[in-house]
Amino acid sequence: MKADAVGRTAEAGTAGRNLVQAADHNLRITLEAIRRGGPLARSDLARLTGLSEPGVGNILKQLLAGGLVAKAGRAGRAAGFGLAENAAFGLGIDLPGERAATAVVVDLRGRVRLRRRFDVEDRREVEELRDAVLACIGTERDRLAGCGVALGEGVSLSAMPCLEPLLAASPETFILRDTDAASLGELHFGMPEDGSFATVFIDRTVRAGFVIEGRLFRGVRGRAGRLGRMHVDGDGSPLDAVAGAGAMPGFPFAEAAPGILDAGWRAWLDRAALPLMDAVVAVAGFLGPAAVFVGGRLPEAVLAAIADRLNEERARRVGHPEQPFWLPWIAPATLAEDGAAMGAAAATFFSRLLPDPRR
Incomplete structure (x- = not known):
């Protein structure tokens, strides 16, 4: 969604959601507005999301405390809020069914931090990739939102045991079709x-x-x-x-x-x-x-x-x-x-942080 589309999403309200679900929804649309259009002032966020300014203020406190956003100086204007430098990372793996596969690490800003082709049947190569992924993320391992795996038609993750060291480095694995990932x-x-x-x-x-x-x-x-x-x-x-x-x-x-x-x-x-x-x-x-x-x-x-x-x-x-x-x-x-690899990485953000288009 573009930033102006976040407001349209908010117009649907939170009908049918309990308080916990509504709070999660509001946090996600606020973070999405910042991702799309930041840095944004509190008043801008209230307009885009349809939330009250006090409500946006409470959400911003949570996002700041979680290291997802940071204050951004804007000369002569109210303080804006943008994504933190290392807010979150997503690992995406594209498995076409051949031995050669692609892995990417993408941050919440959409920057590719790591891209590598690797052999899914070479355990040592997979372990080297795992080490490279962890080195890319650095000391804050909890910034890794998860690992998304895009499967080609007829491909089964269970038939690729050599991937276990790489998947184990992620807090959660999300499986999706390659067409959906793309x-x-x-x-x-x-x-x-x-x-x-x-x-x-x-x-x-x-x-x-x-x-x-x-x-x-x-x-x-x-x-x-x-x-x-x-x-x-x-x-x-x-x-x-x-x-x-x-x-x-x-x-x-x-x-x-x-x-x-x-x-x-x-x-x-x-x-x-x-x-x-x-x-x-x-x-x-x-x-x-x-x-x-x-x-x-x-x-x-x-x-x-x-x-x-x-x-x-x-x-x-x-x-x-x-x-x-x-x-x-x-x-x-x-x-x-x-x-497919980039979309698989984005799926981890949808699952944990942003409005999820699969729901």
């Missing part, structure tokens, strides 16, 4: 104004994550977003077979791989563009998102090229009288290939 990352670090968007996640299968009016939408038993099972082309092939990254030359890509946009890759894009656009039309027709992001475990240049091609097709379609004029803009995911 959507949470987009929501936390760069969502559109009205908070409604879809993330088309191109992996070995083509799936999607949805955020509707600032809330994560997962469907019944988490079944939403299985775009790859759509039948496309005249022969009825599933979208996974045509546009899944498994059919993409060079996948999975080595980081900073040279010449990734070669002739073979562009041939894949030529085949995949129209079926992917049909999937975007279906998503847009049902949900009406403000934007569609193209994400996945793909280099930034690859995601940008896919988004550019889809926007070319979008321009062609919206200019035709028999085609949908309401198609949303399509953009590469803000966090590129780190979207």
